[in-house]
Amino acid sequence: MKAAAIAGFGGPDAIKLMDLPEPLVGPDIVLIRTAAAGVNPVDLKIREGRLTSRYPHHFPIILGWDVAGVVEAVGPAVSRFRPGDRVCAYARKSCVEHGTYAEFVAVAEESVAPAPESVDLIKASALPLASLTALQTMDSLKVVSGETVLIHGGSGGVGSFAVQLLVGLGAKALATASPGSADYLRSLGAVPIDRHGDVAGQVRAVAPEGVEAVMDLAGGPEAVAATLSVMKDRARVCSILGPPAITEDGVARGLKGSYVFVRPYGSQLSELSAMVDAGSLRIHLHGKFPLEKAADAHRAIQAGGHRGKFAITVGDS
Numbered sequence: 001m002k003a004a005a006i007a008g009f010g011g012p013d014a015i016k017l018m019d020l021p022e023p024l025v026g027p028d029i030v031l032i033r034t035a036a037a038g039v040n041p042v043d044l045k046i047r048e049g050r051l052t053s054r055y056p057h058h059f060p061i062i063l064g065w066d067v068a069g070v071v072e073a074v075g076p077a078v079s080r081f082r083p084g085d086r087v088c089a090y091a092r093k094s095c096v097e098h099g100t101y102a103e104f105v106a107v108a109e110e111s112v113a114p115a116p117e118s119v120d121l122i123k124a125s126a127l128p129l130a131s132l133t134a135l136q137t138m139d140s141l142k143v144v145s146g147e148t149v150l151i152h153g154g155s156g157g158v159g160s161f162a163v164q165l166l167v168g169l170g171a172k173a174l175a176t177a178s179p180g181s182a183d184y185l186r187s188l189g190a191v192p193i194d195r196h197g198d199v200a201g202q203v204r205a206v207a208p209e210g211v212e213a214v215m216d217l218a219g220g221p222e223a224v225a226a227t228l229s230v231m232k233d234r235a236r237v238c239s240i241l242g243p244p245a246i247t248e249d250g251v252a253r254g255l256k257g258s259y260v261f262v263r264p265y266g267s268q269l270s271e272l273s274a275m276v277d278a279g280s281l282r283i284h285l286h287g288k289f290p291l292e293k294a295a296d297a298h299r300a301i302q303a304g305g306h307r308g309k310f311a312i313t314v315g316d317s
């Protein structure tokens, strides 16, 4: 099968179109004929060799953790899917080798969900990893209706879903991004905050009482530290970049930190897929590239300034 893969770590040029063996169909495996693979920053990190301390890697490595397509075959123990079903999945494995930038992807049944019926499979491929991360971060923060949440990095893949989920819950979302994304953030229901300006000052202007929770989706400890003054006492901070460092002052004020590393739960992805069909969650695709131009998708993410997600299309999709 055709796949976009790397034979060694490197820049986008390391990605080559290769002919590699089709995956095997184990007893609990759903074999997906790929229509599109969603692109995530972690794909770039893997390409650069930045995850070697976390997972075993085996070359050649097919990149990609997100997939949408049609079920080609199922293992004998699979009960919820059958050939012909439209599906999507966050297809992270315990070893980095068999990714989703390929004509076929084998995924454990528990990570697979029906693809939303109201969008094409290219858009559906942009849903899994980023929306699951947004949902699991919101769950970790235990956000409730009426609360005000500051999101560092609201315009990207995860941020776009996080804003919508928070607003849908009845929370007020203040989201940082570059000024060019302000209208986009408004269209999602967020109050835009210019990340290059005085972030704390802008937050104070719209939420003088402070915020109950902070999602760190970009910016890291620096961005969090710069907004400590606008967090209410006992505010919750959740980062997807690493365990958030809460300063001594923050600890004294009762701030609580958590770190989410997204889990590939098909049951949650099914709920998110249903939300797309119900019209309560929109998937924003910033651009798409054919499999043989996968390197350009990586360059586009690296360049920044995008809103929402990128996808790599496979075959005739």
Ligand SMILES: NC(=O)c1ccc[n+]([C@@H]2O[C@H](COP(=O)([O-])OP(=O)(O)OC[C@H]3O[C@@H](n4cnc5c(N)ncnc54)[C@H](OP(=O)(O)O)[C@@H]3O)[C@@H](O)[C@H]2O)c1
Residues within 6 Å of the ligand: 040, 041, 042, 129, 130, 133, 152, 153, 154, 155, 156, 157, 158, 159, 176, 177, 178, 179, 181, 195, 217, 218, 219, 220, 223, 239, 240, 241, 260, 261, 262, 301, 304, 305, 306, 307, 308, 309
């Ligand atoms: N722990 C996990 O499970 C997990 C899961 C998913 C993603 N991640 C990580 O989370 C990060 C975001 O993922 P993503 O898919 O949303 O990436 P993305 O689509 O590239 O979006 C990142 C966005 O953050 C904005 N940004 C960049 N630097 C910023 C800063 N200093 N302050 C505020 N905003 C900033 C950019 O907006 P502008 O260009 O408009 O400035 C960009 O749109 C990546 O590092 C990714 O690897 C972790």
